[in-house]
Amino acid sequence: MIDETDRNQDEELELPLFNLSSITTATQNFSVDNKLGEGGFGPVYRGKLEDGREIAVKRLSISSGQGLEELKNEIKLIVKLQHRNLVKLLGCCVQGEEKLLVYEYMPNKSLDFFIFDQQQGKLLDWSKRFQIICGIARGLLYLHQDSRLRVIHRDLKAGNVLLDNELNPKISDFGLARIFGGDQIEERTNRIIGTYGYMAPEYAFNGLFSIKSDVFSFGILVLEIVSGKKNRGFHKENQGLTLIGHAWTLHQEGSSFGLLDQHLRESNHNLKQVLRCIHVGLLCVQQSQVDRPSMSSVVMMLGSECELPQPKQPGYFTEMASPKGDNSSTKHESSSMNYMSITLFEAR
Template identity: 70%
Template sequence: MPNKSLDFFIFDQGQSKLLEWPKRFEILCGVARGLQYLHQDSRLRIVHRDLKASNILLDNKMNPKISDFGIAKTFGGDQTEGKTNKITGTHGYIAPEYAFKGLFSTKSDVFSFGIMVLEILSGNRSIRFHHEDHNITLIGQAWTLLNEGRPFELIDVHLRDSYNNLLQVLRCIHVGLLCVQQRPEDRPSMSSVILMLGSESELPQPKPPGYYMEIASQDRNNVSSKLESFSENTMSVTALGGR
């Protein structure tokens, strides 16, 4: 794709300055619409299972395209959940119930989307985030700041001169935390996410998120041994995405 992928912009000190807030908001809304199509409007329900910033490709107008369906699963009929003994995906994006129990559903993608929202807002990779004073993750930092009434401190410094609607930015943080709640049944559907992003209605208070604390070394090794991580540089197949 002409503009590579989302991670090329949001995690690079130089490139991140080129992706101002209005465009980031358009991208996350486009990804949300793409996921809604996969989860709800497609003939078969599709669970991507490896949604991450490097799998969001950007065309010449910076429109997002969800890519790399190599480990996607399809559900037919009334099926809403699957289970596997072989955990595949990318550490840092997969939902707790999938990482530890092998359970996956559309709500697993919702969790990954929530991670990506927090990354877009903060400019930090979820897997590499480290708080100097507390043993918490990027999710934990966002949750702590929201509860302390300081969510704006999560925002990437490169964004602070590019938005004129602070309430919209803070709303996105709130929605991101709703998506990464520990229990899948507490997470909103992607159609609800789209409504929340596009409205000014009051949002529910998120419940405690998954992966609040950093995983201890032993547990991290156990999870990593289960994962069959896919390289960010593998071949990608462009699919329908929101514009």
């Protein structure tokens, strides 16, 4: 039974409600065999409803740090956001200790499953990777500018980009997202939460986030998609340079093509398109948020042959320090710094 408190909470969510028993049946009692993965806020399970629909169920972990407010935040945001490059939320279940979000099932899992895997990476040729880059850009532009809300995602990363049957990208996980007012440009927080390797410098150092901090994360994603390498940990095999620093160095030497994933170098690809994506990625990861382009400019640059401005030196050029986390929900890895260190993080 759903108690009165839960019922009142459900009414506030304005979303189709699923009964816990139906979700339990669909996931075979949250069977390990049906587990798709685990994010910072809890595991995700594959399920099949009685009507045949396949679903993905995000099960909020009690120890995750995400409470009912964060859950409501994610629900309210996704209900109001409709775009082909955003994941579709089908419903929710808030019953007793259980807090569940029910999404459309993405059969190809998340982007990181492909681009960081030696075998799976071969399935993404350049044209598909370019399609994914452009799709993520359009989804982010919608969040920042074209939706009824102005939304800052705050946790854009390869693991939060899901792929459908045709490998079209869909941005997911809005638990950390913030809505900005019409005239609002940026906001400051004392609680820095996100994922190491994707956080913009002004957010990591000063808790300042804006649409330009999302742009920075997008730039990291572009460089990862092109190279097939993770930004986090890249320095360990590359003389202290981060993936950003490596891309910047190659760009300065006029040899950006060297960043391209090894799997793609022997295949047919659009060289101009590859170099353009790397260039746009470097524009997005510039140290100063003022220098970074808006997502509307990014979409235009990706879809045209207009001349691009030269990027300035990026943030996180070298990896200098390891942060000391606080209340972390993921394992700490060294974080890219520009001759500074970070403390008191909450990582995902």
